[in-house]
Amino acid sequence: MWNAAERGSTLFRAPYNLPDTNMGAMRRPAVVIGAGIGGLTAAIRLARLGHRVTVVEQLDRPGGKMGEWRAAGFRFDTGPSVMTMRSVIERLFQDAGQRLEDYLELAPLHPITRYHWRDGVVLDALQDEEAMCAEIARVNPREVDGYRKFMRYAAELHRVVSRPFLYSRQPGWRDLIHLPLVDVLKIDALRTMHQAIQAHFRDPHLIQLFSRFATYNGSSPYLAPATLNVIAHVEMAQGAWYPRGGVYQIALALERLAREVGVEIRYRSRAQTIEVASGKVTGVVLEDGACLNARIVVANADVSDVYRHLLGSPLLAQRGQRRSGRLEPSCSGFVMLLGANRQTPRLAHHNIFFSDDYPAEFAAIFEQRIPPPDPTLYLCITSKTDPDHAPAGCENWFVLVNAPYLSPAYDWARNGDAYAAHLKEVMRGWGLDAGDALPVEKIYTPLHLQAMYGGNAGAIYGFSSNTRTAAFQRPNNRARDVRGLYFASGSAHPGGGVPLVILSGIAASVCVEEDVQAARI
Ligand SMILES: Cc1cc2nc3c(=O)[nH]c(=O)nc-3n(C[C@H](O)[C@H](O)[C@H](O)COP(=O)(O)OP(=O)(O)OC[C@H]3O[C@@H](n4cnc5c(N)ncnc54)[C@H](O)[C@@H]3O)c2cc1C
Incomplete structure (x- = not known):
């Protein structure tokens, strides 16, 4: 069921009416840099529009920030854990001639989240208005x-x-x-x-x-x-869903669909330079020296990385920097994956443990740019829904707290372990003790997130919306200064979070199509 906004959408309209068959003379070689959710979405759409699409991804797997970690019988999602706006991904599959249900089983969450406060109040957020x-x-x-x-x-x-x-x-x-x-x-x-x-x-x-x-x-x-x-x-x-098997199943489903519609995906392939001649993209040079010809390049890599590192032109880098430098990165996150050697019946699949002083928490993150001493804890336990994500009698705890984007104000390399120890103390204060019989533990600081996925100061949602004008200032899906270059990621319109990033991939493909039709590329 599409809502009124989707039905009237300029994104969903244009490619809907395009023929299934390839478009002969309209066919272009296209390279997508990054197999994150935005990159895979754009690749699927471009392939469906008849272009020859190659995705190059520096990691050895799809999904980018949507990752997975397994150890000693535990399985964890390492990135997103909440999925909303289900119709967006449904629509992507439908556009590609497939049914989402054949790729993913989405379970509605009851409760969506269990909220806990230190004064003992516990409240379940429920989709049904009367129940809520x-x-x-x-x-x-x-x-x-x-x-x-x-x-x-x-x-x-x-x-x-x-x-x-x-x-x-x-x-x-x-x-x-x-x-x-x-x-x-x-x-x-x-x-x-x-x-x-x-x-x-x-x-x-x-x-x-x-x-x-x-x-x-x-x-x-x-x-x-x-x-x-x-x-x-x-x-x-509208509700929140959990893909059975873990959120990472979304990345695997998009990867499968991409291959089915003819996309070639190359893992462990890092793009080094986007080649530009006479103001138009001509190809992508990989770290191993290989050069892929392209008339269309879609960057799923962060926009600031593209201007700083991939365009190889000081002038463009300066211009891009001037534009995106005005925007504030979103917050980052500090993640702790813990194999809990016990089950805690009072916990739900999603749990929030609120700090006592919310203004102070956000002031720490966005003004002082230090991790909040009393953070709000988010605890996701997928083994509540998928018991095989943890050994019998155990639970897989994904703990996330909001953290500042990287800045000289805090040295994560020096302080990361101490902050993890502090968080465990905060958790103990909430009566949350994972026990220590099973030493399954991993932490990701903002520094790790930056090193793994690239991007802008470890931001996990692109740019923040901390000003009234952010929606208008976010980088467009079509590069201003290079023809044939497009952006599909949380750092471009309409912003971060899985459904919006899918919309970003769709918006980039619509821009490509308009430019092909107008013979601009
Ligand atoms: C801990 C955490 C929790 C989150 N929780 C949620 C949540 O609950 N719900 C939600 O909706 N969102 C959540 N998010 C945000 C969400 O994960 C992102 O908005 C989204 O996944 C970003 O997708 P993307 O396609 O823009 O980019 P990315 O996932 O960053 O993908 C970009 C890809 O490009 C690749 N790449 C970069 N440079 C190059 C290069 N030069 N050559 C080749 N490949 C390159 C990277 O390796 C990466 O795979 C969370 C993120 C994190 C980290």
Whole structure:
């Protein structure tokens, strides 16, 4: 079922009507740099449009930040753990002539998340509105009305903003002129997320719960515009899913689909330079010296990496740097994978343990740029849904806390282990003890994330939305200064997070198609 925004989307419209057959003279050699979710999406779409597509990926597997780790009978997702906007990925498969159900089994989550506070309050977030109202009534009956109003407000936000900001190519200020004035006001960009939430709730638990959605694209609720309250609608009203077998199954499903539609994927192949002649891309040189001809290059690598390292032109690097340097990276993350030698029945598949002082936590991350001393903990246990992800009687604990993007303010190489020890202390304070009989443990600091995937200061969602203008300033899916170069990643429009990155891959393919039709490439 597509919602109204998707039906009216300029992204989904154009390629829908293109023929299945290849397009003869329109066929172009295309190279996609990176087999992350954005890169695989763009590759699938370009192959379906008839282009000869090669994906080069420096790692030995698909998925980029969506990874997997196995040890001693435990299996962990190492990146994303929550999947929303299910219809986006459904649509990608449908466009490629396939059914998502034949590739992935998506299980709805009940509860979506279990929230814990230090004063003993525990609240399950539930998709069903009546069930959620009953849950809120249990915590604070005076907030039920506020919740209903807030969800109507978030649904209205979704109606107004999803088409121009998500399901279309990048909006410009002029696009807003076409919206009815009453809708422009509903975009609610003048208040912060937190201010709008406070206007609906008094209970600090609920204010903190809904403020948390700012972190879904790596931002602060005290800085990001209230427009981002749309995320509450996306998760609470539309639901969240878990792909059976682990979130990494999404990467494997996209890899399989890409191969089926004719994409060639080369792992352990690092792109070194994007060749440009007379302002147009001509090919991609790999680290091993091989050169792939291309008239289309889609960079799934971070936009700042492309300008800094891949274009090999100081002038372009300077220009790109000037543009993206104005944007603030999203937050990063500190990940701890723990094999717990026990089961904890009070925990759900997704759990949040909130800090006592949320403003101080975000000030640490975005102002002081240090890891918060009292962080909000996110704990995901896929073995709650897939028991074979941990040995009998055990659980696989994925612990994530928000962390600042890399800066001289904090030295992760020196302090990473100490912060891991501190986190375990914080966890013990919550009664969370993984035990030590099974020494299965791995940590990823922002420094590790940067080294593994490249990118911008270890940011995990591209650029933050901490200003009112971020949606307009994010890099476009079509490079301004090089013909034939496109961007499909969390660092380009419409931003980070798995569904948005899929939309980024689709938007890049739509730009390619427009340029082919207009003989610009
Ligand atoms: C710990 C963590 C938790 C997260 N949680 C969630 C969540 O719950 N829900 C959600 O929706 N999102 C989540 N995210 C964010 C989400 O993972 C990303 O937004 C998304 O996966 C980014 O995809 P991408 O295609 O833009 O880029 P990436 O995943 O970064 O892929 C880029 C690929 O390009 C490759 N590459 C780069 N340079 C080169 C080169 N020169 N040559 C060849 N290959 C190259 C990289 O190796 C990589 O594979 C999380 C991320 C992390 C790290």
